Amino acid sequence: MREPRRIATAAAVVLFAAPLTVLVIQAFAEVWRYPALLPQQFGLRGFRVAFAEGDAAAAVSNSLEVALLSTGLAVLIAWPAARSLAATRGRWHGAVLLLLALPLLVPPFATGTGLTEWFIRLGLAGTRAGLVLAHLTVVLPYVLLVLTSAFSPRVVELEEMARSLGTPPLRRLVFVTVPSVRAVLTAAFLLGFLVSWSQYGTSLVVGAGLPMLPLTLLPFIGSDPTVAAALSLMFLVPAILALVLASRATRETL
Amino acid sequence: MAPAVLVTVVLFGGALLGAVKQSVEPSLGGGPSTWNLDSWRTLLASPGFLDALRFSAQLALIASVLAASLAVAVAVALRSHGRLVRSAFSLPVPVPHLLVAVVAFMWLSPGGLAQRALGRLPLRLVHDPLGLGVILVYVYKETPFLVLLLLAVMGSTLREREEAAAVFGASPFRVLIWVVWPVIRRPLLIGTMIVAAFVFGAFEVPLVLGPNYPLTLASYALQAQQKSPLRGQGVAAASLLVAAGMSILIAAAVMRLARTADA
């Protein structure tokens, strides 16, 4: 099995690693004058400025908090819906699925702008709670669509087994359902987290100046690429983490 | 079921309602305002808006068709390979769009790494009037997504059917047309629709790589908001509603297409 390994490595390098090298080089470039292929001087200025001027610490913590909370909420809310969507194919199945998937199709900037209208009155604009709710609106359909594939008849069969062996409902959830859907649950959570983490338009309008990582990053792209690259590396961390977790899950099922 | 429906109706429905309200009753100016269609009139009379509409549609169409064609080619090539090769090709999926745009900017902008390496840029991809850089980013991001969708349906059942067709004397090309295509058509259509709707609402990628004119609908709305915080609010909401409506329209059309394709 040498051949597939080689193709995989080549694909990974060409599609993923090689384009990203520029970020790493740029982030640590102190001086990088034009025709040179590599910087003349390396240093940590990019990170220093990111934390000093770019509010990187607040941006990372806000982004992290909002992503974790909105995705956590989305998973809790999507769970029962995914269960019943997977179990029944009633008359309303298609209509409900369409309704729940609709936010996926509408530009998040539009959703955010519309929500602001009410959030200003409710005192939610510019707060993390407001951002969590706005992100929840966008994240929920992603989480729901992934989670729906978790509840196959096999899971129901395993739950029946546990019922018939005297396991009460809460313990069934802990000992049977969650372990059985763990891979899909992880995938749904990762996807939801990444969708929230990457949100730009919603955070821009609803956040009203609250520092969030992508918002902090964008202005530096034209003005100071080194700072932009430093912030981008922080922005990249969850994606890498997601890849590591996904590959571990893949190895487990192999 | 109920909590998800409730959350969607309240938050998403509320958002649409809020946008409608803003577009007909811009109230940020303070004081009692009355309902009017001024924002819509301003919007429809603005050449910038019509160009943005055309530009967004153009980006959505080109990016989604390119991504779909590439995805079919890649999926057909990858299906005989194992998990390792497939997961290597799905690496771009979790990378945020904005990040891809930043990376593209650093490679392709004047003075970027590509120019340093090649000496000159054969093609202008950053801030170019056709939005080629934007399209590039979306094709890079969305092709692996579509490939994953396609590989999911190209499983062992399909392989068995192909074997059956081959046993009955169908040529490889016929097998592709008669056996493979009917299976991948629906997921491909729906996936491409999601990509198109997504690109239609493009926001941060064109902010980084797109031209200063024309704008996409979302960046047009942002510009309207920033230009005049009072009057711009209603115009922005109206243009975003057009974007939302167009996305839903694309979705509805494709769903219909998928259904008739099945029958």
Next chain:
Amino acid sequence: MDADGAAIGALLCSGLTVARGRAPVLRGVELEIPSGTRTALVGPSGAGKTTLLRAIAGLQPVQSGTIELGGQRVDGLPAHRRGCAVVFQEPRLLPHLDAAENVAFSLRTAGVRRVERRSRAAALLGDVGLDGFGRRRVGELSGGEQQRIALARALCAEPQLLLLDEPFSAVDANRREELRALLVALQQERRLTTLFVTHDRGEAAQLGERVALMLEGRIIQHDEPSVLFERPSSPIVARFFGSSNILRGVIRAGAITLGQCTIPAPGPDGEACLTIRPERVILARDGPLELQVLETTYTGTHTRLRLGSGDLALVATVAPSLAPAAGAHVRVELPIEDLWRIPLAHEAGEVPAQEWDLT
């Protein structure tokens, strides 16, 4: 449960009805299984066997009727409080646990400490013939081994009632015999009240101390296996258990006329419906009936003959070495002690006398 392991509970179902949508699946099931005994529930597919088992386990809501277990009404209780254990058609093992933890599943969820539950699991794995399999992953096990683990898991829960839903149907034929013997041994050792669903009448005869035949949502006959095979309560029961020889006529002075021939018949005079098992039909040089061999089928263990003459049709099975050729004329004897007179009251019974293709 105490140390002598007397986890016993008599089962009593009465008037049980279940409908799926508007279509009735169970139409008033009456079933009694005395404490510590085995009953095999047999019937063609679609008869409602699995539904009945699921209703007893609490996995299927019932419209009306009652279920008593060990003298207690359980039909209002959720499945996990009924004290049943089910072995399903598929093993339904948890892939994230090893063999021992699957066996000890009920202990795990009850919070029993690891050391204790693993030692209990090891003992049970020994009981089902899988000594030393504790650390195996589920994926490494064969279908038969997985089903043994499912059986051990059910025993580990120390149920009042053990329910098995065609548990060996996915196991290959040679292993199936072993598993049946194992099940009977384990059940007798523990004196477990047991209900075993199968569509195979041979398996039902081997496994059940008693056999219940279910057709179209009703229990038609529930008795010892030999009774169902030899003294069926209706022609349908006779056909299900492999006796397609249904002879109708009138008995006069202790004899019945079949075709041109009169043979001795049991019971009082009057209209009668007789049946005789194919293996009891005797080819005899001096037999009273003369029939032609219409068809011979070699089945591996014996040869089945389709015999006919005018209206009279019979099926007989004989040793392959004794089988006549097709077309030959043979003389046949139907010993009076092997002729069973089906009670006529049941003939026009509630079940439509539809032809069941049961071979």
